[in-house]
Amino acid sequence: MSYPLLHTLFCFLLLLPFSTVAQTNGTVDVGASITAGDNSSTPWLSASQDFAFGFKKLQDNNLFLLSIWYYKIPDRTIVWYANEGVPVSAGSKVGITAGKGLVLSDPQGRELWSSTPIRNLVAHGFMNDTGNFELVDGGSVNVWESFKDPTDTLLPTQIMESRGVLFSRQSEKNFSRGRFQLRLLGDGNLVLNTRDLDTNFAYDAYYWSDTYDGVNVTNRGYQVIFNETGYIFVLKRSNQRVVLGPTTVLPSGDNYYRATLDFDGVLTLYYHPKTENANPKTWTALWFEPDNICVGIIASQGRGACGFNSICTIDDYKRPNCSCPERFSLLDPNDKYGDCKSSFTPSCEEDDHKSSNGDLYDLSVLIDTDWPLSDSAQLKPYSEEMCRNACLQDCFCAVAILRVLANFRVVPPTSVLVPTKTVPYRAVPDQNGACDVLCRSVLVPCPPGPFDTSRQEADAGDFLPFYSLF
Numbered sequence: 001m002s003y004p005l006l007h008t009l010f011c012f013l014l015l016l017p018f019s020t021v022a023q024t025n026g027t028v029d030v031g032a033s034i035t036a037g038d039n040s041s042t043p044w045l046s047a048s049q050d051f052a053f054g055f056k057k058l059q060d061n062n063l064f065l066l067s068i069w070y071y072k073i074p075d076r077t078i079v080w081y082a083n084e085g086v087p088v089s090a091g092s093k094v095g096i097t098a099g100k101g102l103v104l105s106d107p108q109g110r111e112l113w114s115s116t117p118i119r120n121l122v123a124h125g126f127m128n129d130t131g132n133f134e135l136v137d138g139g140s141v142n143v144w145e146s147f148k149d150p151t152d153t154l155l156p157t158q159i160m161e162s163r164g165v166l167f168s169r170q171s172e173k174n175f176s177r178g179r180f181q182l183r184l185l186g187d188g189n190l191v192l193n194t195r196d197l198d199t200n201f202a203y204d205a206y207y208w209s210d211t212y213d214g215v216n217v218t219n220r221g222y223q224v225i226f227n228e229t230g231y232i233f234v235l236k237r238s239n240q241r242v243v244l245g246p247t248t249v250l251p252s253g254d255n256y257y258r259a260t261l262d263f264d265g266v267l268t269l270y271y272h273p274k275t276e277n278a279n280p281k282t283w284t285a286l287w288f289e290p291d292n293i294c295v296g297i298i299a300s301q302g303r304g305a306c307g308f309n310s311i312c313t314i315d316d317y318k319r320p321n322c323s324c325p326e327r328f329s330l331l332d333p334n335d336k337y338g339d340c341k342s343s344f345t346p347s348c349e350e351d352d353h354k355s356s357n358g359d360l361y362d363l364s365v366l367i368d369t370d371w372p373l374s375d376s377a378q379l380k381p382y383s384e385e386m387c388r389n390a391c392l393q394d395c396f397c398a399v400a401i402l403r404v405l406a407n408f409r410v411v412p413p414t415s416v417l418v419p420t421k422t423v424p425y426r427a428v429p430d431q432n433g434a435c436d437v438l439c440r441s442v443l444v445p446c447p448p449g450p451f452d453t454s455r456q457e458a459d460a461g462d463f464l465p466f467y468s469l470f
């Protein structure tokens, strides 16, 4: 075989995967439809084939998510989803109608979701190379677009208007709405907060852009713009830009960008090289907020980054790592970000039958761990021994925290403390320590979960504001 022929054959083989997909200019006609689980039913691609719209199979079960994803890269990352992230079974269908736009129906033909409200009759759909799925009327005006109905991700050229919201997912593979939100508030501030899953009540923010102005409307943020170069900024009515991040970006022509409110509550700007032979072949974080979500969520209500009674440690990738203290275990073994339950029930009645509380309970020690904003008593000056006894003699004491207040500096532990038994306890041994006895009520769990502060010690600059809260 001569070299040119071999070369031609090689090129042909390379092109083969693409030639099996119909050429497209991104336009989808009214009346077109896709059926979940039907191999002959292909997704609607953008002209560049960077993005696809259709049903994406989830894991091994026979469930499909109506979504938009990156079509060319191996992990085919999902950037938008319909139906509040609830997947549908095989045989479900999505189609475009003139009156309702996109309509998702189950195998029996019952409507599950539609792209309402739309402002005019739809002439056609269009999968834009930006990742925006658009419904266009006869006058070429967009009557609906996925960019204006975002889920957990923003893409370059996407704009979030005042009062816009992103919801995190429940978990990496469960796309139902989770408990973290990114919101552009009416006062101009872009905030990250947790929320109550049943009532949607928003708890205190754990990140804010500082672009609000209670009085001067001109000075308020009103749009969050993710521009095509990869910068995210809040635009004020005065036209001033407050760039959130990052300070430098890579060439946008060579990389995909996405900003996702991850299921663990961290807002992350990622990039991924477009070409196959570039490295790395995965999404890399370029910027994220907050810097340490374990310490970032200090709220008097709601959970922290981890569940109730769960200890949050920030890992090497600045992600929360949740773990239950000794003698505690996960309430839901499949949800490591969930609550921890104790394997014992502290009871005052039980104590009444004993002459000494010390017989029933002991304290286990967690170094560099705190449990903020739930103090039921503050006792100082107290030695470690006094702090320990105060907790052991109080049948309502769930946690006692020993903290060194001098100069707001934590003195590194000098000795290992106490064998483990029942009640978690934190101590930094120092004679000048103050003792807080926390969470006296055994009926109410302690919000938010305690967190590891050891990473903070490395950075004194970050450390001070946190401790000055006390």
Ligand SMILES: *[C@@H]1O[C@H](CO)[C@@H](O)[C@H](O)[C@H]1NC(C)=O
Pocket (backbone or CB within 6 Å): 025, 026, 027
């Ligand atoms: C896309 O192709 C369709 C035919 O498949 C054509 O009707 C339409 O005008 C084209 N749109 C653009 C923007 O080129």
Ligand SMILES: *[C@@H]1O[C@H](CO)[C@@H](O)[C@H](O)[C@H]1NC(C)=O
Pocket (backbone or CB within 6 Å): 037, 038, 039
């Ligand atoms: C569709 O394709 C997948 C893998 O290519 C295969 O496992 C499955 O059986 C096919 N389904 C149908 C209905 O042909």
Ligand SMILES: *[C@@H]1O[C@H](CO)[C@@H](O)[C@H](O)[C@H]1NC(C)=O
Pocket (backbone or CB within 6 Å): 126, 128, 129, 130, 132, 134, 157
């Ligand atoms: C695709 O998106 C770009 C950027 O927002 C926009 O300029 C363009 O008009 C869109 N294309 C169509 C055909 O709507």
Ligand SMILES: *[C@@H]1O[C@H](CO)[C@@H](O)[C@H](O)[C@H]1NC(C)=O
Pocket (backbone or CB within 6 Å): 087, 170, 174, 175, 176
């Ligand atoms: C996702 O999580 C929600 C809430 O926990 C649950 O109701 C739903 O069944 C889960 N969805 C899937 C597909 O597992």
Ligand SMILES: *[C@@H]1O[C@H](CO)[C@@H](O)[C@H](O)[C@H]1NC(C)=O
Pocket (backbone or CB within 6 Å): 216, 217, 218, 219, 238
């Ligand atoms: C309101 O804010 C704008 C932009 O920062 C500023 O130019 C203007 O002077 C402010 N107006 C008042 C009344 O403070």
Ligand SMILES: *[C@@H]1O[C@H](CO)[C@@H](O)[C@H](O)[C@H]1NC(C)=O
Pocket (backbone or CB within 6 Å): 227, 228, 229, 230, 231, 233, 241, 243
């Ligand atoms: C995107 O925003 C950054 C920061 O304001 C700016 O430097 C850059 O020129 C913008 N890119 C485009 C294409 O407007």
Ligand SMILES: *[C@@H]1O[C@H](CO)[C@@H](O)[C@H](O)[C@H]1NC(C)=O
Pocket (backbone or CB within 6 Å): 313, 315, 316, 321, 322, 323
């Ligand atoms: C998470 O924390 C647990 C318990 O402290 C530890 O064993 C584990 O190695 C940590 N995992 C990561 C990824 O940091």
